[in-house]
Amino acid sequence: MAGSVRVQWRSHASARCSVRFDAESLCPERCGKRLSDGAAQRLQVRLVAALQDGHRDVTLRDERDEDVPFLCGLYAEVRAQELAPVDWSEARKRTFTDSQFALQSEHYRRHYPGAEFLVIERDGVPIGRVYLCAFVDTIRLMDIALVEAQRGQGIGTVLVRELMQLARERGTTLTLHVEPHNPAQRLYARLGFKFVEKRSVYDFLEWTPRATS
Template identity: 35%
Template sequence: MHRRPEGEEDAPFLFALHAADHGATFSMLPPPLRDLLLRQTFDGKRLTYRVRYPDARWEILEADGAPIGRIVTDRGARGLTLIDIALLPERRGRGLGARLIAETMDEARAAGLPLHLTVAADNPGARRLYERLGFVPGQATELHTELVWTPPAAPGA
């Protein structure tokens, strides 16, 4: 797997990735309405991330020269934030997500920063994965829970 910076040419892939993640939510709607709502949620999510995290690192994940996912991270005053991680459905369940999270944890550890992320309340599988990796719950709403991983102190510190 290879990472590269996201570019405007990736927009069709990113929309398809979003549709793969959220299409079931709108599956009962007529295709024109479903497509409109998918486009609006895609554009809204993208804009929200860009406004909240103007200095974020947006990366496309590739395997064999083809895009398979994306990861968005931000290094800010409160630590490193894993904003979004998404893989094509056929690439899930192979340990790639766990590998990406471990790489992000390594980055946080090297910088001596906590790693923050938010998990949707309707995604218990992701929450179990994060807690297995050592993340602990923070603030929660009905829709999301913030999880935080703090790197262990260096020996002798």
């Protein structure tokens, strides 16, 4: 497994398909020096303050080992639509998504050692995750996801907008990877993110202060 994992199957229509977690395209190349631990911690505090301005029962905290079952379930939920046409049992699909989650987690921690791995909570109950890494010359939004019941309430938008504001103040970019057919593409387009290039199975998007000025 040189940076990617590929699984192939045949659907009911016998069309050949593939699902892949591609680690190589997610590497933080050309991002420069990371911020200090203190600066990264202040970023987390700032995001919490932004959330509670409109969602007083929502907060962020550091990810813990005991969060793994929830995070595996969240990852499986995010991939559910993609895997819906696959002629696998639910147990086999869950085994697959659990293994993909483990590979993704290992990759993030290897390539983003200074990253913030945060769990989104509502009234003390985990409802999502946001992973980010702040560098001197860019902020990388590595991952953001919410359970289905909590989507469409503006939580993700608040977090992304606050990261945009931080990038504006620092005069840096905000970047991320997203699948071409991910519904979040509509949000990013509305907020002014621009397509930079294709990186394997992902679109690499960038927001700059001048993009919406």
